[in-house]
Amino acid sequence: MEIREKGSEFLKEELYKAQKELKLKDEECERLCKVRAQLEQELEELTASLFQEAHKMVREANMKQAASEKQLKEAWGKIDMLQAEVTALKTLVITSTPASPNRELHPQLLSPTKAGPRKGHSRHKSTSSSLCPVVCPTAGHIPTPDKDGKEVDTTLFSEFQAWRASPTLDKDCPFLERVYREDVGPCLDFTVQELSALVRAAVEDNTLTIEPVASQTLPTVKVPTVECNNINTCALSGLARTCHHRIRLGDSESHYYISPSSRARITAVCNFFTYIRYIQQGLVRQDAEPMFWEIMRLRKGMSLAKLGFFPQEA
Incomplete structure (x- = not known):
């Protein structure tokens, strides 16, 4: 009996020890589970942070690339604008006398000190006579007729x-x-x-090119032609004329033959647009009245060209 009781107590002690160890192991497992969960959370946060950083770097790289592409596009746009200005200047050069370039073609572009002694806007005898008055109007002053028989239209002048x-x-x-x-x-x-x-749209956009007809063969728009005495059909008037020039619109490789009359009309309009662009860009340093009379001269050139008057080509 006594041996049985001792054996029972021993078993109870062993059971208590086993339960205590099991409880400790459960607590250790619970602690390790918490550690694992914390590590998994930190790993997830680190992964998310790395993805965000990677996305941020990609976004910044895309923004830099877009900015570079924009700058490149703006640079090409400036180059195109400069090329268009060169084309416009070439058009003006074509209108001057080829054998003796007119150095007074645009005295309005001179500095005020150099342009000061000039009385108005003098021109070469072969292009036009002097049309600008000697005295420029002050603010609020209405120009009066001068000895050249010119009088400023007040409505036009106020609009200008x-x-x-x-x-x-x-x-x-x-x-x-x-x-x-x-x-x-x-x-x-x-x-x-x-x-x-x-043509009108190209003139407004400053993308029209006038070229002399050369001997080499280039792509031309197919229009009816008369193969006699170097006569072509003007693409604008539809008339059979001797065409010494052709036009190209924008970046197109196609050319259109134009008659001397059509060329004179286009050139007159191009001269007007070139001058007002110079004014807009601040390149013309003159008072209001000389500018006004230069514009009137250019308008007169458009009117004469429309009526069929144009200088004979060399």
Whole structure:
């Protein structure tokens, strides 16, 4: 009996020890589970942070690439603008006498000290006579007739002054709207309406090129031609004429033969747009009245070209 009781107590002690060890192991397992959960959470947060950092780096790289592409596009745009300006200047050079370049073609571009002694806007005898008055108007002063038989139209002059205060190429402003309606539109209104619209758009965008007809063969638009005495059909008027020049619109490789009359009309409009672009860019350093009379001279050139008057080509 006594041995049985001792054996029972021993078993109870062993059971208590086993339960205690099991409890400790459970607590250790619970602690390790918590550690594992914490490590998994930290690993997840670290992974998310790495992904965010990677996305941030990719986004910054994309932004830098987009900025570089934008700068490159702007640089190409500036190059295109400069090329267009060069083309416009070439067009002006074509209008001068080839054998003796007119150094006074644009005295309005001279500095005030160099242009000061000039009385108005003098021109070469072969192009036009002096049209600008000696005295420029002051603010609020209405120009009076001079000895050359010129008198400023106050309505036109007021519209010009309003435009000159804030130069723009927007054709809806009163000054340019009048010029478009009275001069530019009629001067570029050719028989072939579709091509006329394209030419007008190219002139406005400063992307039209006038080239002399060379001996080499280049892509040309197929229009009816008369193979006799070097006579072609003018692409704008549709008439059989001797065409010494052709035009190209924008980046197109196609060329259109134009007659001397059509060339004179296009060149007259290009000269006008070139001058007002110079004013808009601040390159013309003159008072209002000389600028106004230069624009009137250019408008006169458009009117004469529209009426069929043009200088004989050499």
